[in-house]
Every structure is written in structure tokens, then in C-alpha cells.
Amino acid sequence: MSTATLAPAKPAKPTRSYALRDSLTMLRRNIKHMQRYPSMTISILVMPLLMLLLFVYVFGGALGAGIGAGGDRGDYINYLVPGIILMAATSGAVATAVSVCTDMTEGIVNRFRTMSISRGSILTGHVMGSVLQVAAVLVLVTGVSLAIGFRPDASVVEWAAAAGLLLFLAFGMAWLSAAMGMGAKTVESASNAPLPLTFLPFLGSAVVPPESMPTALRWFAEYQPFTPINETLRGLLLGTDIGNAGWIALAWCTALAALGYFWSRAVFNREVTR
Amino acid sequence: MSTTNHPTHAATAAATAAPGTRSTAISATGLRKSYGDKVVLDGIDLRIPEGTIFALLGPNGAGKTTTVEILSTLITADAGDALIAGHDVKADADSVRTLIGVTGQFAAVDGLLTAEENLLLMADLYHLSRSEGRRRTAELLERFDLTEAARKNVATFSGGMRRKLDLAMTLVGRPRIIFLDEPTTGLDPRSRRDMWELIRDLVTEQGVTIFLTTQYLEEADHLADRIAVLDHGKLVAEGTAEELKRLIPGGHVRVRFADEAHLATAAAVFGIATRDDEALALQIPSDGSVTNLRAILDALDGTGVQAESLTVHTPDLDDVFLTLTGKQNAPTVPAPSTATATQKESTR
Incomplete structure (x- = not known):
């Protein structure tokens, strides 16, 4: 169509330049939601803590x-805590899926979509x-763990590496659960969708060594994404042997994040241009 | 009155009428949209001059919301073009978004924030500076009578307050063209009047263009400069409120007489009137204007018949929908007078 080129020459503001600013605006909005309705944050905090104490x-x-x-019991705390911390890192998924789904089912997202803002900022x-x-949640769970007798021997660098890995995992999980939240028709199904993911650490080396499991389960436990992440954490915090688990863990986190990101974008674009 | 004209011809004629002195805010040609087998819009043509209120009137499922969604860049049409202030909604969506504001059918407010926070959120998203955002927020809270409730959570708001906040949020960015999708559906009469006043002030004070959808003829009548009636994805009539009302056979004056003799005499004078022998009444088509009433009374006076009582029946929602939004068995609908529409356009 030629009228587009004939249209008034006022150049459209490139939306991309506002991507960061709009994302931060949306972040502030989400943080306000969390502060005002802390029940979701509390529930994702309580789950790993209950598991820890249990x-x-x-x-x-x-x-x-x-x-x-x-x-x-003391040795077991040291074995268990990296697994609990890992669970804590995955626990945000449900909250993210629910809040994304709530946004999508309410009119506010349609308002955002008619505004000249960076579209991706809603998700970022x-x-x-x-x-x-x-x-x-990770800081609090780690704090409680230390209080009840968790005795890591990690250096500052190892702590930082562990934190980085956990946040990278949380980042990938957030993209994945955002996609699930957008795809879900109701808030209830959005809260159910990420549950299998948050349950996966149990089927790995989080609470017991996989060697103690039946063959089929052991095979699954060894190759599922959370076991190498768990082993890497354990190695960083307690000095156990990491081997090649570190690289596998990073690869899994990258894969989760990439899958989540592209899935989210696909669902988002589909929802936008119905 | 000619009844053979195809109704949509009138709309086409209006859309392609010689451009007036005002520039065009919204124009659309041949908009089509279907979802699967269901055709929602079947070729819509529109031309809305700047600084006017345009109402799209139609029953549920006529395609009103779909039209707004296309024009506001929410969805894309299957066929046809739409320009907002000269920008193509498909190719240049981002420019369009800088010019428009949309208030949807369901209040698009953030229910977890306060009214003030909602407005500040909009200010941030319109990329206003912090101080400008605060000023604009305070100004809009004041204007929409929401200052007292500013720090209250929106979840506690009544429907009317939510709609007002919704419109206020739309205005934060000072849009030149505002889409209001059923802005008063579900509101109580008081809130509806408040909303009408706010909408009219926008046009008179700031010269914005308003595209409004509604199911209420009264609302369109009250607010709009021009009204188009949408049914089953097609525009079946377009014109001013007066022009449309004249098309609706529902508008009439009912005159009751003392006896049959008087009725017969009167009926002979008004050729086009409908006789109701049982009630001794005569139903005379009328637009309800004083001029028209005087003419009827003068005619009655001339014959010397005594009228017992007279009631004016103005066309209402039912009349419009039953006639213009054609059920198959409805009376034949005359097309709006193309000549009048075009004339009006060129005298602007």
C-alpha cells in the first residue's frame, strides 16, 4: 500500500528505545502487586521451608x-539443603504463571497493546x-538453613557462582512459566501448569542419592535437568565433586531460558494478532 | 419514500463524499474480518472528520467491538484499509498508537493498584517526566472527581468509578482520537450522565475526535454528531440522529377521538395515518418536532374535528433495532437520504 509512505512525515518514535524504560515500569508495577498481595510470595516461601523442616x-x-x-541428622542437613534451595529457585514458577495469566485475562493488557510502548516489556x-x-525467597531459605545447622564450606566466589546459577535457573523458569501463564485459559490451570516442573527436583538427587532408587527412576534422575544443577550446587557449597555437571547444568539452564523465551514470544504474538 | 435503495450505498456515499474543511481523523474502506466461518465484519466504510463524535450503534454481536479492535491496532482486518490521521493501522501501527486512546467495554484498570497508581503507571508508559506525570495525575483525579478515592484500591471501586478511572487513564497521554467501546454499558443512570458530560467536554474543550460504540440510541442521540447503525457486520444506515429517527417508522403521534365520525373525518385528512377503530385513535407518522405537531394540529383544526387526547411517541431503541437492524420479517427499511448526508458534509 502506498498511502503509508505518503503519510505525514513525523517519524514514529522507535519503540525499541523505550524497551528498558517500559520494562522497568512494568517491573515496578509487578513489585507493587507483590508487596500489596504478599500471599503469593509467602506461599512460594513456605513450601521450601516446610520441605526443609519436614x-x-x-x-x-x-x-x-x-x-x-x-x-x-547433621550430615543429612548438608546433603538436603542444596536440593531445598534448588526447589526454592523453581517455586516462583507458579506465582509467575498465575500473575501473567491474570494480566492476560483482564482488560489491562489490551490497554497496553493499544499504547505506543515496547510490547515485550509486559513480559520482561x-x-x-x-x-x-x-x-x-532464596535469601530467606538459605538463612533458615544456616540457622538450623547447614554448614557449607564455600568461598565467596563459590557462593557467587551458586547464586548466579540459581538466578539463571529462576530466569529460565520465569520465561517458561510466563509462556504457560499466557497459554492457560484460566488462572487455575495456569497455577497447575508449572507444578510438574517444581516437583522434578524430588525425582533427582535433591533429597536422596539417585543410586538408592529403582533402575528406571535412577536412569531418569540422572538425566533430568535438575540433577546436574543440584550436583553443581552441592559441589559449590560443600566441595563435593562437580565433574562435568557444571557445564551440563549451564546448558540445561540455557535451554530452559531459550525454550521459555521463544515459547512466550510465540504465544504472545499469537494472542496479539488474533 | 423510496424503499428499493440498498442500505449500504448510503454509507459508501457518505464515506466517499467530497472532503469538507475538516481533515479526516478516521477513515476505513472495505474492512472485513471473520473468525473461522463466522463473518464478523462484512465490508465497513467509514469517514469521520476531526473534532466530531461518531457513534457506531448496534446490537450485541453486530461487530462493534471488532471494528474498534481493528481501528485501535489490537487486531488486523482480513481485508480493507483503515487510516488514523493518515497513518495506516497495519503498516504504521506504532504511529497510530501515539495518537489514540482506547477505553474498552470492560474497564481496563489494574485492580491491584490504587487509582493514583494506575494513572501514574499510564504517565510512565506515556513516557512523561516524573513531575509532568504527577501534575497530570492530580489534574485528572480532580477533574473526574476521584481525588478522595485516589489512594483507595481500585478493587473497592463501583462500576461507575472504574469506568471514570478507565477514561482518565486513557486521557493521561492526551490522545487526539479516542475510542470508547460501550462506555456506559452496565452503569446506573446517574453515572451514565456523568460519563456523557465528561465525553462531551472532551470534544468541546480539547477538540478531540471520539469514536463511540453503543447499544443505546439515547446515548448516540445525546452525544454523537453522526451515527452509523451496524448489523451483522454491515452498516445499514448512517446519518445524524435526526436523519436516522426520521427513517424509523416507530415515530408517530397518536390522536384519540370522541367518536367514529370524528375519527373518519380525521383519517380522510391524514392519508398516511394508521386507523385504530377499536381505540378510536389515529396513528400519524411524525418525527415529534414542534413544527410537525403544530402542522398536525392545524390540519385537525381545519377539519373541525375534536381530538380527545394526543400522545407523542418518539422512536426508541426497540424501533431502531427492529427496523434498521433488519429481522427478515421487519418492515422494509428505507435507506437514509444520501442527498441529505452529502449536502450536510459539503456545507461544513
Whole structure:
């Protein structure tokens, strides 16, 4: 069509230049939501904490003996905590899926879509919010773990590496759950969609060594994404052997983030141009 | 009155009428949209001059919201072109978005924030400076009578307050063209009047162009300079409120007489009137204007018959929908007078 080129010559502001500013605006909006309605943040905090206390104080004695070499509850805390921290890093997924879905089903997103703003900012705001939320949960869960007897021997660099890996995982999970939230028709199904993902650490090396599992499950536990991430964390915090788990963990996190990102974009664009 | 004209011809004629002195804010030609087998818009032509209020009137499912969605860049049409202030909605969507504001059928407010925060959020997204954003927010809260509720959570707002906030949010960026999709559906009469006043002030004070959809003839009548009636994805009539009302056979004066003799005499005078022998009444088509009433009374006086009572029945929503938005068995609908529409356009 030729009228587009004949249209008044006022150059359209490139939306891209506002991508960061708009994303930060959306982030502030999401943080306000979290502050005003902390129940979601509390529930994603309570889950890993309950798991921690349950496994340490209820099962800890028996499991400590089970993981070998005359272990006790204290040894088991050290084995368990990296797994619990990993769970905490995945726990934000449900909250993200729910808040993205709520946004999509309400009129406000249609308003955003008629405004001259960076379109992606709606999602990047959610993803950044989710990562910050998870970071806060991680700090609290780690704090409680230290308080009940977690004794890591990590250096500052190792702590930083562990934090980086966890935040990278949270970032990938946030993109994935944003896609799930957008694809979901109702808030209920949005909250269910990421549940299998948050359950996966249990089927890995989070609470017990995979060697103690039946063959099929052990095979699954060894090759699923969370086991190498878990082993890397354990290695960074407690000095166990990491081997090539570190690279595999990074590869999985990259894959999760890439999958989530492209899936989100595809769903978002489909929803936009119905 | 000719009844053979195809209704959509009138719309086409109006859309292609010689350009007036005002420039065109919104124009569309041959807009089509279907979802699967269901045709929602079947060739819509529009031309809306700057600084006017245009109402798209139609029943549920006529395609009103779809039209707004296309013109506001939310969705793309399957065929046809639409220009907003000269910018193509498809090719130049971002320029269009800098010019428009949209207030949808369902209040698009953030229910988890306060009214003030909602407005500040808009200010940020319109890339206003912090101080400008604060000033604009305070100004709009004041103007929309929301200052007291500014720090309250929107979740606690009534429907009327939410709609007002919704419109206020649209105005933060000072849009030149505003789309209002059923702005008063579900509001109580008081809130509806408030909303009308706000909408009219926008046009008179700031000269914005308003594209309004509504199911209420009264609303279109009250606000709009021009009204188009949409049914099953087609424009079936277009014109001013007066022009449309004249097309609706529902407008009439009902005169009751003392006895049959008087009725018969009167009926002979008014050839086109409908006789109701049982009620001794005569139904005379009328637009309800004083001039028209006087003419009827004068005619009655001339014959010397005594009228017992007289009631004026002005066309209402039912009349419009039942006649213009053609059910198959509805009476034949005359097309709006193309000549009048074109004349009006050129005298502007």
C-alpha cells in the first residue's frame, strides 16, 4: 500500500528505545502487586521451608543413616539443603504463571497493546519481577538453613557462582512459566501448569542419592535437568565433586531460558494478532 | 419514500463524499474480518472528520467491538484499509498508537493498584517526566472527581468509578482520537450522565475526535454528531440522529377521538395515518418536532374535528433495532437520504 509512505512525515518514535524504560515500569508495577498481595510470595516461601523442616526433623534421622558412612541428622542437613534451595529457585514458577495469566485475562493488557510502548516489556516486567521474588525467597531459605545447622564450606566466589546459577535457573523458569501463564485459559490451570516442573527436583538427587532408587527412576534422575544443577550446587557449597555437571547444568539452564523465551514470544504474538 | 435503495450505498456515499474543511481523523474502506466461518465484519466504510463524535450503534454481536479492535491496532482486518490521521493501522501501527486512546467495554484498570497508581503507571508508559506525570495525575483525579478515592484500591471501586478511572487513564497521554467501546454499558443512570458530560467536554474543550460504540440510541442521540447503525457486520444506515429517527417508522403521534365520525373525518385528512377503530385513535407518522405537531394540529383544526387526547411517541431503541437492524420479517427499511448526508458534509 502506498498511502503509508505518503503519510505525514513525523517519524514514529522507535519503540525499541523505550524497551528498558517500559520494562522497568512494568517491573515496578509487578513489585507493587507483590508487596500489596504478599500471599503469593509467602506461599512460594513456605513450601521450601516446610520441605526443609519436614525432611530434616521428621525424616532426617533415618535418611541421614541411609545416605551412608554413619551419617546423622547433621550430615543429612548438608546433603538436603542444596536440593531445598534448588526447589526454592523453581517455586516462583507458579506465582509467575498465575500473575501473567491474570494480566492476560483482564482488560489491562489490551490497554497496553493499544499504547505506543515496547510490547515485550509486559513480559520482561513479569520475568524480572519473578527473578527478584525468587532471589528474596532464596535469601530467606538459605538463612533458615544456616540457622538450623547447614554448614557449607564455600568461598565467596563459590557462593557467587551458586547464586548466579540459581538466578539463571529462576530466569529460565520465569520465561517458561510466563509462556504457560499466557497459554492457560484460566488462572487455575495456569497455577497447575508449572507444578510438574517444581516437583522434578524430588525425582533427582535433591533429597536422596539417585543410586538408592529403582533402575528406571535412577536412569531418569540422572538425566533430568535438575540433577546436574543440584550436583553443581552441592559441589559449590560443600566441595563435593562437580565433574562435568557444571557445564551440563549451564546448558540445561540455557535451554530452559531459550525454550521459555521463544515459547512466550510465540504465544504472545499469537494472542496479539488474533 | 423510496424503499428499493440498498442500505449500504448510503454509507459508501457518505464515506466517499467530497472532503469538507475538516481533515479526516478516521477513515476505513472495505474492512472485513471473520473468525473461522463466522463473518464478523462484512465490508465497513467509514469517514469521520476531526473534532466530531461518531457513534457506531448496534446490537450485541453486530461487530462493534471488532471494528474498534481493528481501528485501535489490537487486531488486523482480513481485508480493507483503515487510516488514523493518515497513518495506516497495519503498516504504521506504532504511529497510530501515539495518537489514540482506547477505553474498552470492560474497564481496563489494574485492580491491584490504587487509582493514583494506575494513572501514574499510564504517565510512565506515556513516557512523561516524573513531575509532568504527577501534575497530570492530580489534574485528572480532580477533574473526574476521584481525588478522595485516589489512594483507595481500585478493587473497592463501583462500576461507575472504574469506568471514570478507565477514561482518565486513557486521557493521561492526551490522545487526539479516542475510542470508547460501550462506555456506559452496565452503569446506573446517574453515572451514565456523568460519563456523557465528561465525553462531551472532551470534544468541546480539547477538540478531540471520539469514536463511540453503543447499544443505546439515547446515548448516540445525546452525544454523537453522526451515527452509523451496524448489523451483522454491515452498516445499514448512517446519518445524524435526526436523519436516522426520521427513517424509523416507530415515530408517530397518536390522536384519540370522541367518536367514529370524528375519527373518519380525521383519517380522510391524514392519508398516511394508521386507523385504530377499536381505540378510536389515529396513528400519524411524525418525527415529534414542534413544527410537525403544530402542522398536525392545524390540519385537525381545519377539519373541525375534536381530538380527545394526543400522545407523542418518539422512536426508541426497540424501533431502531427492529427496523434498521433488519429481522427478515421487519418492515422494509428505507435507506437514509444520501442527498441529505452529502449536502450536510459539503456545507461544513
